[in-house]
Amino acid sequence: MIVILKENPNEKQLQSLIDWLRDKNITIHESEGTSHRILGLVGDTSALDMDIISALDIVEEVKRVQEPYKDANRKFHPEDTVIPVGNTQIGGGTLTLMAGPCSVETEEQILTVARAVKAAGATMLRGGAFKPRTSPYAFQGLGEEGLRLLSLAKRETGLPIVTELMDLAQLPLFGDVDVIQVGARNMQNFNLLRELGRQEKPVMIKRGMSATYEEWLMSAEYVMSGGNRNVILCERGIRTFETYTRNALDISAIPVLKKLTHLPVIMDPSHAAGKSALVPALAAASVAGGADGLIIEVHNDPAHALCDGSQSLRPEAFAGLAGKLIGLHSFMQSQEG
Ligand code: PEP
Ligand code: MN
Numbered sequence: 001m002i003v004i005l006k007e008n009p010n011e012k013q014l015q016s017l018i019d020w021l022r023d024k025n026i027t028i029h030e031s032e033g034t035s036h037r038i039l040g041l042v043g044d045t046s047a048l049d050m051d052i053i054s055a056l057d058i059v060e061e062v063k064r065v066q067e068p069y070k071d072a073n074r075k076f077h078p079e080d081t082v083i084p085v086g087n088t089q090i091g092g093g094t095l096t097l098m099a100g101p102c103s104v105e106t107e108e109q110i111l112t113v114a115r116a117v118k119a120a121g122a123t124m125l126r127g128g129a130f131k132p133r134t135s136p137y138a139f140q141g142l143g144e145e146g147l148r149l150l151s152l153a154k155r156e157t158g159l160p161i162v163t164e165l166m167d168l169a170q171l172p173l174f175g176d177v178d179v180i181q182v183g184a185r186n187m188q189n190f191n192l193l194r195e196l197g198r199q200e201k202p203v204m205i206k207r208g209m210s211a212t213y214e215e216w217l218m219s220a221e222y223v224m225s226g227g228n229r230n231v232i233l234c235e236r237g238i239r240t241f242e243t244y245t246r247n248a249l250d251i252s253a254i255p256v257l258k259k260l261t262h263l264p265v266i267m268d269p270s271h272a273a274g275k276s277a278l279v280p281a282l283a284a285a286s287v288a289g290g291a292d293g294l295i296i297e298v299h300n301d302p303a304h305a306l307c308d309g310s311q312s313l314r315p316e317a318f319a320g321l322a323g324k325l326i327g328l329h330s331f332m333q334s335q336e337g
Helices: 011-023 050-054 107-120 144-157 168-174 190-197 213-225 253-260 269-273 276-288 315-334
Strands: 002-005 027-032 037-042 059-063 083-085 088-090 096-100 124-126 161-164 179-182 203-206 231-235 265-267 293-297
Touching: 011 027, 011 037, 050 059, 096 107, 096 315, 107 124, 107 144, 107 315, 124 144, 124 293, 144 161, 144 168, 168 190, 179 190, 190 213, 203 213, 213 231, 213 253, 231 253, 253 265, 265 276, 269 276, 269 293, 276 293, 276 315, 293 315
Parallel strands: 096 124, 096 293, 124 161, 161 179, 179 203, 203 231, 231 265, 265 293
Antiparallel strands: 002 037, 002 059, 027 037, 083 088
8 A cells, every 4th residue: 555645744643644554563665756755555454444544634645556566666666766886876867787707717707808898888797606507517607716706806997796696605705796696597586585685785686587577576575575675677588489599588578667666677688689699689679678777798708608608799899889878878868758
């Protein structure tokens, strides 16, 4: 349920409404709409009498929220969420460009790629240290050493880092990580999500390969209901009958999520396409469609990459693409309103 307050509500009456709701075990999330303050009520609101609340002097309108996600719901929080990360931010009109290799392999590899993507305009460095691989015989990532190398690259370039956490036992190692990535395969690992809700670092949740928007938003809700409001959603392609591409990038996710939620939306054309030649068009479509940013795999030697080489751009190709995306984003912003 949401309660939309009249402009400049009497603070004493507002406090007694809040106390009365809290007595009924309702949690209240206040947010600012464009002209009105909004109270989002979470808990068992079925017993609340809407008419009594509507009749209060300070109340403009009361609405039931049908969707099962509350904190992630735009009705609860009309303004876009903007997440500060290092010296940049995700959302709020910034084009976030996360770029880097699928996996951290060597010091030379991560430093070379980090310097190149930074020079090209990337705002964050990606790189997997713990890798969820389909085969147990495939390269599983450098683990703790990979995180150390990411920190080194962060110190040298100033780029904040985003990397995947696969297991809660890894969390103590993530002190220097700026954004924790939850992989597609872990989107519904509810214990993991709950625990990430108890800490403060931003969490980027990749869409499960067959997850609906509602399931995905419920995963965000797991993190947010624990108190961590810094959640980012990442569309990385869904499974369809098509085999030419690795996955199908769901461009519809952008306008749908922009309507349903206030959380920033990042697109991953690399894992969707599975082929580097398709990445520029999907990236451009994502920016034109209103995404808050992209996560793109870049490798200095894709032919010898230990993971996802076929979908990785060379640094020069990323530089050309990033320039176009930045230009396209400015153009789209100039057309707004
Ligand atoms: C990745 O980002 O390298 C990755 C494994 O992504 P996903 O979880 O989307 O497959
Ligand atoms: Mn990858």
